[in-house]
Amino acid sequence: MSDPEFHRQHGFLLTRHAQDLRKNKAINLSAVKSAAANIEPKTQTILWGWTPKGTVKLVFEDQNPLFFVHSEDQERASQILNRLHIAHHANPLKHQSFENKPVSAMYFSTIDDHFKARQQLSGADIETFEHDLKLQDKFLFERNIHGSFEFIGTPKTQLDYTEYTNVRIKPSKIKPVFNVLSLDIECSMEGELYSIGLYGHPAQAASANDKETSSHKLTRTVIMIGQPETTDDPKINIIWVKDEYQLLMTLENQIQLLNPDIIIGWNVINFDFQLLHKQAKKQNLTLRLGRGLSPMSWRDSRTEANQGFVTLPGRVVIDGIDALRTATYYFESFSLENVAQKLLKRGKKTEDVDNRVEHITHDFLHNKQKLAAYNLEDCKLVWDIFIHTEIMDFLILRSQLTGLELDKIGGSVAAFTNLYLPKLHRAGYISPNLPPDGGLASPGGYVMNSLPGFYKNVLVLDFKSLYPSIIRTFKIDPMGLIEGLKDPDNAIPGFKGAMFSRHHHFLPNIIEELWAQRDQAKKDKDGPRSQALKIIMNSFYGVLGSGGCRFYDTRLASSITMRGHKIMQKTALWIEQAGYQVIYGDTDSTFVLLDSELSECQANGIGKQLAQDINDYWVKELREKYNLDCYLELEFETHYHRFLMPTIRGSEAGSKKRYAGLTSIDGKQEMVFKGLETVRTDWTDLARSFQHHLYRIIFDDQDPTHFIKRTVQATLNGENDHQLIYRKRLRRPLRDYVKNVPPHARSAKIADQKNAALGKSLQYQNKGWISYVITLTGPEPIEYRESELDYQHYLEKQLKPIADGILPFIGLDFDRLTDQQMDLF
Template structure:
């Protein structure tokens, strides 16, 4: 019988020196483990180096097979197919080849990934099963399928001290809510075992705690284990403590052990039959942006809730609760799990990751992975045409030109519209047939090719990527019609990633001609668009990648600003269709549309210069339902400016845009600062990029504040608090930067006025005939 499922994990097993692929699959009737027949690792070597490689393998008693199967590189060099029987043999072969300057192509593709991609299997799979109850199937026969799984999940969170001694582990799901706690000598015997929302289980030792945790995960049997920084912290700590306790963390299916390893500064986790999903990674993959990805901040922004402990020194607060009020600690621990679950529900990131896997074959728990996604989708198609991929450049490759950014015309404007190209880079790929194989084929038949940049020629008929984009585009349009936001977002991110992949030195298809033919074509399109608009009597004041900002002024030949935007879009689209048909004989998939109308718009200068800035502006955006003040790149949306600065900028700009007087407002803000009425709004926050001890030559303010705080912690016998990647809250005092917790000097109000208020005011006040200094002269004399 034929059954369907969705791949949760994939890997390889070795049996008698041979490799097979293991897939754990979620089905309607529970998890199933599929084992393939024996699989060989595959790579390629230039035919000119084949004999050298074979001689090298023979000399080292390394069994390989080499065959000529008609494959070529994209530079039309013949290659031979090389196969090895095991992981061990392939690793050894790669080392030998590197040591002897022999290039192996596609040798870094994992066996399980190749096994699936060459069968065009992405997430969903069909397989032959003897019956519905079979949890293990050997020599499995599989093929692509369409299947949407209903996956079960739990979230976990641990609490521990500064030495990673475990206090508690919380588990939260729709069916199981429990906190496991290690007993402390101070804990009373009659503490509650049950709270209104979760159970509490006491463990005599940390080893018992871990044993309970293993038991709970296996009893709940979730498809997904979620958490916040769960791979880098929770799973890493649990694995470390399990090793110290001399037990195996067997929380995978079929009692398989969690594997945790460090690689290039990252913690890699592998778990058979389950997926580990980190909420931070998931949201970043979905392109969410936050000032801070701390759970407290993200939960407040997405679900309107916060963590239960708000102390500046959370570690000390947690330790205090553990000793003195373990029920409160358990509640805090469990609440963190609940917040993760609610963020997952609100953002639908599990749905997104499943859909991404369906489109690309990427594992649900894998962050990023743009290059891997491209290879999964593109490489098997390329192999059918007897081409192989290249190799990743050793030097990371040459940087390709970035997106087009026009020099802005600074000023304060009435009536500005924004015209935006829909998915510009994907539409360029689709229109101009930009494609790795198309580049190879274009060189063969230049008479049937479209010229790119840096000498590139792209075949009009032989290509894959434009058709892949075309298919994704249609799927996204369908997702929009069905209001399927996760699917629409997954497709958008995938389409937009293709340019970055082709320009990435980490991609084996890297070629400067590919990326440049996208970005430089974008430059040409944006410049041509601006010229056409100005020929119609409008002023283009700024352009950025795919957006063109047009000042309407008194030109109302096409009606209202919104009507003007729509008519301009129609005319530009028509011009492109005519131009591309005449010059290249190709259909046009470029589409510009009216995006935004600003009734007031401000484009600042670069600070200390008269030159217009880039990627920084503010405007009063008008829609049919609301008028909204929008900031891009200015202090109001930057995480390293104080709350005072952000509020001041917002209120100052709003008053100027709405024609209100500002002198009294500015004076009142200065007065509040001087009198200490807004001290709570004067806190900066900046992240440590590396450990404090690594800052030697340069000591930015947040580092100085952190160093001062750590000295105080040392004096008071407290553990160190600030580590790499942590944000440091700090204020500027008369004695320099200090954390609010350990400030021992008055706030330096002059600093905040000079560095936070004045720059914002002076960026816009001259445009309405005012200066900051003239407004506050009297104020400074009164409160100086």
């Protein structure tokens, strides 16, 4: 390189993988054969990335897979591997295991040898450490490369990317502007492909600042099987093909032409791409959808039926459902129709969403242009959901903060490992292995017994990020635990025998950095960044208490939750010593009852003063008892004008995690429900509506008698039939419901028996949602209901439990109010 600066660039990771070079199908096999004596087996790590100048492929060929063993096992391990002719070399290190034993690193030329060696040593009862880390992931996190990177190397121009060798790489900061494409397929119930929709902008990510101002630049394409027709809608580009083979080949051509970095969709992996893979196999076709015409690969899940993973080298496939769940979005149903209606206030282009498959087939046979519009609108709905939620920005920021892949689902353990392990290695430790038994459960969050009642003026005081603040304050840390146990006299006591070093730790500092970034993000009103930081911080307790994490130790998780118990109990004691009654406490929230005659202004003043006083108490307590700085922060969160803490059904004891209240938000009174029927998906719309209106009437000090009687009578008269539908998920394959068959499974069995008799495809065999009603003959699916509705069931199982949760507190009884109506009926 005559001018190294010419090739210096910034980029963002798209995909990563490692492979054994001699197994790389791209190698000229005849050349390998002729020069076999001169070729050493080795690995190849490949990073695909976005840059402002185009796609890059970075190739590294100097990485050796490795794992660690205790140095006392090194000689025996080498003897075993030598007997099996597994090439390796071992080096004693200054590092230690968490058992305070010295370790040696064992290096291998290939991933295959590394895997075989691990198996053989395990069979010989020699423990190996960090053997499960993927070579490409280790390469990145040891260099602190999280999403963004800077690199320099020797370029070679390829078809649709530039390949770099002799690469040097380091961390960087850059915000990518991805080329995003939304994909959706339409097909028959049997999986025969009809059309494929493609929607996107060639130079604009699906982010909040994207506006459809230049429609001529947008991709609005539908590949459709059928004879060419004149297009009615000039905004839709229909590519007509004669059969499924041509449909797939045209998709391949369009992907290469449009060259997206990201492909998005709705259930796009386990429906669209799984079906594309299946149909391509039927056609004896290898779909080349990756960069450089590299083939798409599919891998079935080992644990979930009809689930799998798709790989497109150089491109990322992101499922909208998984992305929203990762960002902690919640919907009763994650169907595209429901989510679009909730977020965008619009839905699919069909008159009958529930029977859309029949309409799709009808339109394919009789109105292909209508089908094309429907297909493209599904693509656009996904695109607009991504824009509305800023989900792409969230995924980019999460990757930059933790090093997680853009398409990674969940990933709390991987994020923790990426952040923590490099620091641990530099401190002279290697990580422990996963617990062999999956780990023991640690105590959960604090929940105190509640005092049931119907109250005026209840305050809620919340500890801000309680578990992260406990980690910061009490220096809870995996390495800190090992160091603290070495010098217990100068350590901070935890629980279950834990002792934590005051000075040797990493996690409290990681939390501190993330906390400061989140405060700044909130100040800047940067929603995606704030949410990403919140999720990462709050996940660390769960990681330390998870048997799926290599740093799992019950002493760590228990020292967080049990400390939380003590903090909540002490806080409640101080509040009561100040003359107020605590009626409930839950994880990080304390509910305080005030005088019912206080004004809202007076109640708010007391809430703020209580929070300040408790914070001052904790600063003093931790300084005097432990000589620690306090990072606990109690905040006054809510003032409820009226508040209901119900009893446990059939008992006089107070319930837990269930309450309702009336508060003011931005000057407007709003009802808040927690854990009650109105927020649960397995209750009918009638129950939810009834509860919301009943509680509001009572909270406004009105008599609910007329409303209750009117609702009961309307239900008996059949006026509320449209609100009596249950909707519930089948969490197992239908065939697994044998002995104990709940109502929703019985309905699903009835529905698929009817489907089979009518020659229709079975809908409920592999999990999914079922909508049903309760009739005089039992549960029936709504699409095949034959019997009269059992109104008595809905009164007894839906309305009465809700009414009984609040009426006794105002001296009324549901049965007495409604007996006469039911007798007359």
